[in-house]
Amino acid sequence: MTGFRDKAGREWNMKTYAEMIARTTTMEAHLTGTANWLLENGYDLVVISSHAGSCEKCAPWQGKVLSLTEKTPGYPTLKDARADGLFHPNCRHAYSLYVDLDAEIEVTERETTFARSDDSNSGEVQQDIGSAVPVDSIPSAVKRGISKALAEALAHGARTGTECLLTLDASTGQPAYERVDGTTYSVQFPETLIEFLRKADRGSVILIHNHPSSSSFSNADLRTLAGYDPIKGMFVVGHDGTKYYVGKRDAQVTVETILKTYEKFARQYYDEYYRLVNANRMTPEQASKEFSHRVLESLAAELDLEYRRWDTP
Ligand SMILES: [Zn+2]
Ligand SMILES: [Zn+2]
Structure with missing residues (x-):
């Protein structure tokens, strides 16, 4: 890096x-x-x-x-x-x-990849992810499966310092596809997963992956969300224990719209965080995390996506 x-x-x-x-x-x-x-x-x-x-x-x-x-x-x-x-x-x-x-x-x-997340994992990753998944649109039975998957993704990250991707059935919370292990910077979608995602019903799949940098969703993540109708939503767990959710409501969002909106807000907020780092008011890691969260908050509001960030104490 x-x-x-x-x-x-x-x-x-x-x-x-x-x-x-x-x-x-x-x-x-x-x-x-x-x-x-x-x-x-x-x-x-x-x-x-x-x-x-x-x-x-x-x-x-x-x-x-x-x-x-x-x-x-x-x-x-x-x-x-x-x-x-x-x-x-x-x-x-x-x-x-x-x-x-x-x-x-x-x-x-x-060759869709999740965007690179930089840096090593710190040795002290929270293992107890808890069961709280504060996303109203997801039934509690499904939340159990999501908690398990978040813990698994975090444990994988702590062990290997790399990303992995878990695919769950959105109506049961059970695994719908085997875990895909990535590299330090990305997860490659195997062709069979792409085929699976193409054929699955609309809104029937939830994706979960980890970000070693603990920042929010990348534009590549959002491209995946918008590009596949079957994906209802995505969770990310950061190696510092921060969790994120972004999900679709009723409105259709195209890949083009989501990428353009991401770019618009990234441009809008970049300078502010750049200055905070230059003024020693944030570390680059903090700035990267807060910047990505800010972009996602604005993007979700504009495109009527559901978006949450939370920590499990
Ligand atoms: Zn990602
Ligand atoms: Zn020139």
Whole structure:
């Protein structure tokens, strides 16, 4: 896990950093950080910024959509653009996430990942998760299964420092698919799980996973929630014991809407948390956690999703 160092020399969390992908910057290191995060989250397309008075070399590339890796056919690659002179020294151009949903979904459908959560697990993870699951829309019999699954995900995280994904039947709380073990940064959906999620009834599945960083849902998590009708809701348990729930009510939310809304609020709140870290009023880890929670609160209110965060004492 590498962070970057801001002016105050403090390490700012890479995940949070990457969530400001829309901020333009000319520094190569920042571009590389953005690219890494985008790739880790399954994105491939970026759009080049536009400025008045662009240098001649870059003018043809302004506003163009590029593929970082060549995996999305039909777009020039970042390599092509560089070879043509884009991002020359002192270039003011930058790139940010571009979502071509048809193309991206096709490519990433089979490799959907939960976003990376950084850092190691601390040795002192709470094992007693309790039975409280303060989500009104879930029946109490199902809550028992969820408590068990949250405890299992947390124990897995404490043992391995990696993520795992549990799939429960939303009407019984019983496992509906075997546990999927991930890496430090992600969980890959096996093809059979994707098939299962495609065929299951609407609102019949609850997903549970752990976040070593203890931050709230990532935009990749939300993409999964919106992308599969059968998913009623998702729980995340942080390695510090914080729990989160996001779930659908009646309204349909599209992947496009959820990602755009996430980006909107991430842009809106980023600077505030960046300044708190620079002023030593929050650690990067705290800022990352609070920032992600704030984005989710606003997103849930706007899209009429159910959203909760709680701690079990
Ligand atoms: Zn330039
Ligand atoms: Zn996640």
